[in-house]
Amino acid sequence: xxxxxxxxxxxxxIEVGDVEEDISGDKPDFSIHKPMRFDGVxxxxxxxxxxxxxxxxxxxxRRIVEGIKNTEPTSYALLRFFRFLGKxxxxxxxxxxxxxxxxxxxxxxxxxKQIDSGNMRRSVGSTTLSAIRRFYVFxxxxxxxxxxxxxxxxxxxxxxxxxxxxxTSPKQETTLTPMxxxxxxxIRDNWHRAGVSGEFRLLVATAIxxxxxxxxxxxLKPRHVKVPKGFRGKTFTNIKIGNSHGCRTKGGKNRVISMxxxxxxxxxxxxxxxxxxxxxxxxxxxxGDEDAPIFITKEGNRFKEENEKSNSIDALWSKLRNAxxxxxxxxxxxxxxxxxxxxxxxxxxxxxxxxxxxxxxxLKLLKDEAxxxxxxxxxxxxxxxxxxxxxxxxxxxxxxxxxxxxIL
Numbered sequence: 001x002x003x004x005x006x007x008x009x010x011x012x013x014i015e016v017g018d019v020e021e022d023i024s025g026d027k028p029d030f031s032i033h034k035p036m037r038f039d040g041v042x043x044x045x046x047x048x049x050x051x052x053x054x055x056x057x058x059x060x061x062r063r064i065v066e067g068i069k070n071t072e073p074t075s076y077a078l079l080r081f082f083r084f085l086g087k088x089x090x091x092x093x094x095x096x097x098x099x100x101x102x103x104x105x106x107x108x109x110x111x112x113k114q115i116d117s118g119n120m121r122r123s124v125g126s127t128t129l130s131a132i133r134r135f136y137v138f139x140x141x142x143x144x145x146x147x148x149x150x151x152x153x154x155x156x157x158x159x160x161x162x163x164x165x166x167x168t169s170p171k172q173e174t175t176l177t178p179m180x181x182x183x184x185x186x187i188r189d190n191w192h193r194a195g196v197s198g199e200f201r202l203l204v205a206t207a208i209x210x211x212x213x214x215x216x217x218x219x220l221k222p223r224h225v226k227v228p229k230g231f232r233g234k235t236f237t238n239i240k241i242g243n244s245h246g247c248r249t250k251g252g253k254n255r256v257i258s259m260x261x262x263x264x265x266x267x268x269x270x271x272x273x274x275x276x277x278x279x280x281x282x283x284x285x286x287x288g289d290e291d292a293p294i295f296i297t298k299e300g301n302r303f304k305e306e307n308e309k310s311n312s313i314d315a316l317w318s319k320l321r322n323a324x325x326x327x328x329x330x331x332x333x334x335x336x337x338x339x340x341x342x343x344x345x346x347x348x349x350x351x352x353x354x355x356x357x358x359x360x361x362x363l364k365l366l367k368d369e370a371x372x373x374x375x376x377x378x379x380x381x382x383x384x385x386x387x388x389x390x391x392x393x394x395x396x397x398x399x400x401x402x403x404x405x406x407i408l
Contacts, residue, residue: 004047004083004086005044005045005046005047005052005079005082005083005086006044006045006047006079007042007043007044007045007075007076007079008042008043008045009040009041009042009043010040010041010042010043011040012039012040013037013038013039013040014037014038014039014040014041015036015037015038016036016037016038016064038063038064039063039069041059041060041062041063041071041075042059042071042072042075042076043055043056043059043060043075044056044059044075044078044079044082052078052082054092054135054139054144055078055082055092055135057138057142058074058078058134058135058138058139059071059074059075059078061138062074073127073131074131074134074135077127077128077131077132078131078132078135080128081107081128081132081135084106084107084110085103085107088106090103090106091103093139093144093145093149095149102149102150102374103149104129104132104133104136104149104150104165105149105150105165105373105374105376107129107132108129108165108166108167108376109376111125111128111129111167112125112167115167122167125167126166126167129165129166129167133150133161133163133165136148136149136150137161150163150164150165150373151163151164151165151250151251151373153250153251164373164377176337176338176341176380176381177334177338177341178338178341178342178344178345178346179208179334179338179339179341179342182329183329183332183334184208184342186324186328186329186332187204187320187324189324189327189328190320190323190324190327190328191320193323193326193327194316194319194320194322194323194324195319196316196319196320197298197316198270199270199279199295199296199297199303200295200303200312200313200316200320202266202267202270202294202295203217203218203295203303203313204317204320204339205263205266206220206259206263206267206294207336207339207340207343208339208342208343209259209260209263209343210239210257210258210259210343211257211340211343211344211347211369211370212241212257212340213249213250213337213340214303214304214311214313214314214336214337215248215249215250215304215306216241216247216248216249216250217295218248218293218295218302218303218304218305218311218313219247219248219293219302220241220247220293220294220295221246221247221291221292221293221294222267222268222271222292222294223246224239224240224241224245224246224247224294225239225259225263225264225267225268225271225294226264226268227261227264227265227268231261233261234260234261234262235258235259235260235261236258236259236260236261236264237256237258238256238258239256239257239258239259240254240255240256241254241255241256241257242254242255246291248306249371250371253371255368255369255371256368256369257369258369267294270294271294276294276296279292279296279297279298279300280292280296282296282299282300283296283300283301283302285300286299286300286301297312303316313336314336317335317336321333321334340370340381341381344366344370344378344381344382345381345382347366347369348362348363348366348382351365351366363375363378363379366378
């Protein structure tokens with residue numbers, strides 16, 4: 001079997017130090033000068049008996065550099081990973097260019113499948129994946145790879161790395177739920193009862209119609225929503241965002257999004273108003289930043305700042321949700337991020353019902369617009385997609401969110 005990787009134990013004690021070679025005799029020999037002694041480890045070998053250099057370098061680093069007493073969990077995690085790679089004709093540093101899919105994401109999908117089928121405890125899967133993440137960090141540190149094959153989203157107060165490559169808990173698997181037509185109507189019906197500003201109403205409408213994350217919609221600039229002269233379509237599909245285009249995104253990744261023209265016109269009209277210009281001036285006084293976002297609070301701040309848990313978006317959404325629960329639907333438990341889920345479900349519905357687009361192509365297009373690194377994340381967002389083309393009448397329904405005089 002080509003993928004039959006196996007572990008082989010070293011001697012009970014290994015010596016590390018300067019090697020002195022003796023070639024004076026008939027048979028060359030070597031010794032280790034002033035050796036440091038460490039407990040032995042289990043190293044990874046191919047079916048041909050060849051050592052797997054990068055994996056073994058990491059195992060030895062765990063023992064010698066990090067001083068880990070029990071390296072067997074690391075060895076067995078790497079064994080499971082490399083057997084998976086071999087069985088699927090993959091290399092640990094491969095990348096699928098079409099879907100930007102790295103082997104570690106495929107391995108996570110495999111682990112999740114094993115967990116769901118009852119063949120693996122969730123704790124084992126989580127520990128295994130954690131070891132593989134650390135393996136890649138080790139390879140980056142020593143120059144074996146140029147970039148990590150996953151996204152680092154932050155660090156805990158204890159310095160622990162947070163990433164987008166984890167084993168999801170059962171709760172996480174069911175939290176993303178798109179809003180239906182009734183939910184959208186309840187949002188519209190309760191704007192005034194919640195006492196939220198016109199800016200927040202525009203922000204919510206933008207999020208639902210573009211799929212932008214909270215940090216992204218909060219940094220959208222007036223230039224991003226200008227409709228090009230002569231454009232006559234209903235949806236503009238070439239709005240560039242990301243670090244290179246003056247709009248924050250997750251990980252700073254550049255991407256292209258779409259937005260209905262009616263909404264772009266509404267936003268541009270607002271940006272020309274004295275109300276917006278006054279908020280932009282206040283924002284400049286507060287920050288010194290001349291490149292003001294579209295959505296600014298009455299205090300002259302962004303609706304959400306990067307890496308801050310408390311923000312105006314969540315606070316105002318909570319007010320709106322409470323108003324809906326009190327007046328329209330006591331079961332309305334949607335979080336703000338569900339605006340993004342709603343857009344992706346609606347957009348997928350639109351794409352799969354086009355005659356000249358396959359389901360695979362639709363998923364790829366959706367993945368790129370959402371800014372997901374891996375297709376499995378996009379699929380996660382579609383968990384509750386119902387596949388009913390009559391359910392979500394997107395353009396008419398969303399236009400009604402703002403279809404009344406005196407928004408501001």
